[in-house]
Each structure stands twice: as C-alpha cells, then as structure tokens.
Amino acid sequence: MSAASSPTSELVSGAPRHVAIIMDGNGRWATQRGRPRLFGHHAGAKRVREIVEACPDFGVEYLTIFAFSTENWKRTQVEVAGLMSLFRRYIAKETRALKAEGVRVRFIGDRVRLDAKLIRLMTELEQETETNSRVNLTIALNYGGRDEVARATQRLAQDVASGLLDPDEIDEETLPRYLDTRVLPDPDLVIRTSGEARISNFLLWQSAYAEYEFIDTLWPDFSKAEFGALCASFGGRDRRFGGVKK
Numbered sequence: 001m002s003a004a005s006s007p008t009s010e011l012v013s014g015a016p017r018h019v020a021i022i023m024d025g026n027g028r029w030a031t032q033r034g035r036p037r038l039f040g041h042h043a044g045a046k047r048v049r050e051i052v053e054a055c056p057d058f059g060v061e062y063l064t065i066f067a068f069s070t071e072n073w074k075r076t077q078v079e080v081a082g083l084m085s086l087f088r089r090y091i092a093k094e095t096r097a098l099k100a101e102g103v104r105v106r107f108i109g110d111r112v113r114l115d116a117k118l119i120r121l122m123t124e125l126e127q128e129t130e131t132n133s134r135v136n137l138t139i140a141l142n143y144g145g146r147d148e149v150a151r152a153t154q155r156l157a158q159d160v161a162s163g164l165l166d167p168d169e170i171d172e173e174t175l176p177r178y179l180d181t182r183v184l185p186d187p188d189l190v191i192r193t194s195g196e197a198r199i200s201n202f203l204l205w206q207s208a209y210a211e212y213e214f215i216d217t218l219w220p221d222f223s224k225a226e227f228g229a230l231c232a233s234f235g236g237r238d239r240r241f242g243g244v245k246k
C-alpha cells in the first residue's frame with residue numbers, strides 16, 4: 001500500500017472506531033543512527049502527538065497505545081529508568097495540549113510497580129481531561145494482557161466470594177466488566193510497527209475480532225499519511241465476526 005497516495009485530512013469511510021498500536025522499533029531506529037536506545041524512545045514520543053491529533057481526521061474515536069509492558073522491566077536499569085523519566089516528562093509537558101485538543105486520557109495496566117510521582121501525574125492527567133471526548137487516548141503502562149485478565153479474575157472471584165456475583169451467571173459479558181478497559185469498545189484495528197508479526201500480550205481478550213496490520217515502518221518514522229492509509233484500508237475489510245456474508 002502506498003502511504004503517499006492516502007488521504008491525510010479527510011474522513012475515511014468505514015473508519016475503525018478504535019485503533020490500538022504497538023509502537024515498536026524505537027531501539028532499532030536509534031541503533032541505525034548510532035545513538036542510544038533512549039534517543040529512539042524520545043523520537044517515538046514525538047510521533048504520539050501527531051497520531052493522536054490525526055484521529056478525528058480519520059474518524060478514529062479511540063486510540064490505545066502500548067507504552068510499557070509488564071515484560072519491559074526485563075530491560076536494563078538505564079533503559080527502564082529513562083523510559084519512566086520520559087513518561088513523567090511527557091505527561092507534564094503534554095497535559096496542556098491534550099486538554100486543548102479535546103483529548104481524554106486514560107491509563108491501563110497495573111500501577112503498583114510505578115513510582116509515586118508518575119502515578120500522581122497519571123491520575124491528574126486523567127482527572128484534568130475527563131470531560132473531553134474528541135479523542136479517547138488510552139496509554140497502556142505496565143500493561144500485560146495476561147496480567148490484566150489475572151487481576152480481573154481476582155476481582156471477579158472476590159465478588160463471587162462476597163455474594164455479589166452468582167457463578168452460574170458468568171458469561172463472556174462478565175469478565176470484560178472487570179478488565180482495565182471496561183469503559184472502552186473493543187479495538188477494530190491493531191497496528192504493530194517495525195516488521196514484527198506478534199501481539200506481545202497486548203489486549204488479548206479485547207482483540208479477539210480485531211483486524212491486524214503489521215507494517216515495516218519503525219515507530220519513530222510512522223506518519224499521519226501512513227496512519228490514514230491503514231484506516232482507509234480497514235474500510236475495505238470484510239469483517240464477518242465468525243458469521244457468513246449477507
């Protein structure tokens with residue numbers, strides 16, 4: 001698909017309402033330039049603004065981005081500390097613009113392992129943007145799909161134990177009410193940059209019927225034009241959700 005020929009500022013018919021992105025390739029982007037990996041993460045953070053701002057142009061109401069996984073703690077202490085510092089600075093710096101752009105920000109993931117200052121900034125950003133509705137940006141931070149399902153199951157089991165929930169009434173509508181994403185629609189389109197074709201523990205339950213796009217572009221090179229082309233291509237997909245074509 002040619003990103004150059006895609007629309008960049010017009011509404012796409014049959015647009016994906018919810019796009020989720022695995023922003024991969026920051027490290028390789030930096031290495032190609034002979035720079036440390038954190039240089040790539042900083043470049044990656046700059047792409048986030050442009051893609052968030054592009055959402056209304058392409059009819060995307062919900063954007064969920066994978067910023068840090070439950071497995072990313074395995075990276076070096078320098079990289080983890082650098083990423084945490086980047087998240088703190090990003091929130092402090094972007095709050096005003098996000099508010100002005102009508103972006104509502106939510107975080108998913110387990111906050112227990114995050115430092116107190118970051119948790120405070122996240123909570124404040126959520127509160128300061130809670131009346132916005134132009135774009136719903138969800139940032140997955142210390143997020144893992146399996147961890148989310150495990151935490152949800154724990155809460156569900158507590159409700160069973162306390163008599164609030166009847167085990168016989170548990171069906172596939174029940175668990176989503178306990179997930180971090182309970183207020184979000186399921187993703188329609190999941191994009192992963194950098195040429196890797198795997199899902200890496202991202203939105204496992206929610207993506208059961210998502211369409212996938214694995215593209216070669218490294219995240220710091222991902223552009224509004226390419227995002228628009230992927231949204232447009234989604235409009236041509238034949239989604240049957242396990243049924244047959246009418």
Ligand code: FPP
Nearest residue numbers: 023024025026027028029041044045067090
């Ligand atoms: C994966 O690339 C990227 C990450 C683990 C971090 C994602 C973070 C950002 C894009 C920065 C900012 C985000 C926000 C919300 C401010 P990688 O490091 O695994 O790349 P590689 O596979 O080339 O090594």
